[in-house]
Amino acid sequence: MKKLYFIIPAVLILVSCRSEKKPEYFSLATYNVQCFFDSVTDGTEYSDFSGAKSKWNEEKYIRRLKKLSAVIKDIDADILALQEIENEDVMRDIVNYLSMDKPYKYCAFAKEYGGVFGCGVLSRYPITSVQSAQVQFFSTDSRYEVELRPQLKVFISLNKLKTPDLCLFVVHWKSKNSKTHIQTAGFRRMQENLLASSISTVPAEIPLIAAVGDFNQDVSEFEWYENGTILLQGFKEKTQVFTPWFLSENFEDTGSYYYQDKWEKIDNIFLCKPLDSSILQDFSTVSDGTHTDENGIPIPYKVYSDYGWSDHLPLKAKLSVLIPDGKSAF
Numbered sequence: 001m002k003k004l005y006f007i008i009p010a011v012l013i014l015v016s017c018r019s020e021k022k023p024e025y026f027s028l029a030t031y032n033v034q035c036f037f038d039s040v041t042d043g044t045e046y047s048d049f050s051g052a053k054s055k056w057n058e059e060k061y062i063r064r065l066k067k068l069s070a071v072i073k074d075i076d077a078d079i080l081a082l083q084e085i086e087n088e089d090v091m092r093d094i095v096n097y098l099s100m101d102k103p104y105k106y107c108a109f110a111k112e113y114g115g116v117f118g119c120g121v122l123s124r125y126p127i128t129s130v131q132s133a134q135v136q137f138f139s140t141d142s143r144y145e146v147e148l149r150p151q152l153k154v155f156i157s158l159n160k161l162k163t164p165d166l167c168l169f170v171v172h173w174k175s176k177n178s179k180t181h182i183q184t185a186g187f188r189r190m191q192e193n194l195l196a197s198s199i200s201t202v203p204a205e206i207p208l209i210a211a212v213g214d215f216n217q218d219v220s221e222f223e224w225y226e227n228g229t230i231l232l233q234g235f236k237e238k239t240q241v242f243t244p245w246f247l248s249e250n251f252e253d254t255g256s257y258y259y260q261d262k263w264e265k266i267d268n269i270f271l272c273k274p275l276d277s278s279i280l281q282d283f284s285t286v287s288d289g290t291h292t293d294e295n296g297i298p299i300p301y302k303v304y305s306d307y308g309w310s311d312h313l314p315l316k317a318k319l320s321v322l323i324p325d326g327k328s329a330f
Contacts, residue, residue: 025281026125026158028317029077030212030267032172033068034301034310035117037061037086038093044116045086048303060306067309069097071291072122075314079156080104080122081212083172087111091120098122110152119152119170119213128164129155133198135190148174148187151194155206158321167202169195171213188217189233196234199241199272208279208319209272211241214312218255219245219265229275241270244283244317256285256313258297269317282318 037049039061049056072080072094085091088109095104104122110132111118121127134150149172155164174187195211202209223231223238228246231238245265248254255263271280287296291309301308 025318025320026078027076028079028081028168028210028212028269028319029075029286029314030081030083030170030214030269031071031075031314032083032214032267032310032312034084034312036064036068036082036084036090038090040089042087044114046116054303055306056303060303063306064301065093065097067290069094071286071289071309071314072098074289075286075316076102077316078124079166079168081168081170082120082122083170083214084117085109085111085120086117088120091122095122106156108152108154110150112147112150115147115149117149117172119149119172121152121154121168121170123154123156126157127154128157133194135187135194137187137190146174146187148191151191151198153198164206166208166210167206169198169209169211169213171195171211171215173214173216175216185217188215192232193235196232196239197236199232199239200234200237202273207273211270211272212268212315214267216266219243219268228277230270239272240275241272242275242277243268243270244277244280247277247280247283254285256315257311267312267315269315279320280317281320282316284316286314286316 035046035049037045037056039056039058041050048054091107091109095107098104102124104124106123106125106127107120108127108130109118109120112134131153132150133153135148137146137148152170154168154170156166156168157163158165171191173191174184176184199209199211223233225231225240229240229242232241245251245268253263255265256267257264269283292298292313298311298313299308300311
């Protein structure tokens with residue numbers, strides 16, 4: 001029997017009680033699914049998805065759900081973070097369309113009240129608690145009114161009903177798609193401050209910390225430190241994280257977002273603890289499938305043609321619960 005718990009602001013957890021053994025490996029993925037609205041008009045939708053002239057409807061929504069579900073099955077991650085989800089109803093619908101041998105029994109979602117999109121997590125392992133935090137920006141000038149999406153913080157237990165092993169942050173930072181690039185860069189810096197400070201306050205007994213999502217800036221735009229580590233600026237101090245992009249063989253010719261005939265690495269799976277690649281078994285984009293063209297470039301969704309999937313590629317990492325000396329990382 002599943003129970004639904006709602007946590008403010010707009011956070012949903014689906015919980016079931018079932019005990020299983022701890023795995024040797026688990027997979028973690030992130031995917032910006034591009035403007036995933038349902039067919040109900042709430043007033044916060046983009047113009048292409050609402051109004052009398054919109055070609056968006058229930059039939060197209062269901063077809064998009066089926067197509068997304070097929071991609072998620074191909075990703076086949078134990079824990080999957082999603083960005084640009086309209087609401088918790090969409091999360092429920094995704095889970096319902098994912099009838100599979102290894103279903104997602106646990107779900108979390110966070111969204112600002114009145115916002116357009118939120119972030120969600122699907123997990124095959126128990127979600128023990130959920131929190132959200134958000135940068136607040138106030139201005140008397142309407143030109144500077146922006147929506148800054150909340151940061152989702154999820155604790156997950158690989159031991160099932162035991163103490164949580166993983167603290168996962170899911171983010172979707174402010175886009176560069178603005179007339180004033182400097183302005184949006186400042187907002188992303190605020191969101192970076194929040195993430196770095198949040199990472200530094202995770203309880204010491206949590207052995208694994210990761211931060212995933214759409215950061216809306218290329219990995220090269222962060223402050224690089226050494227050996228694949230990046231320095232995130234907190235409110236007071238800097239926090240180190242490791243990016244698997246550092247291990248990419250063709251660093252310049254790969255990415256998760258294709259813009260103006262060039263790859264960008266704006267999506268990421270940051271490993272915050274342990275602060276290296278010791279538990280990383282594999283990392284790659286998911287570029288094989290119907291959601292990409294013959295060159296592995298993602299096919300954006302277009303409402304008018306009802307064709308496409310997303311303008312982002314999913315990222316997937318395989319992580320070991322053992323560190324090199326054979327001892328358990330948990």
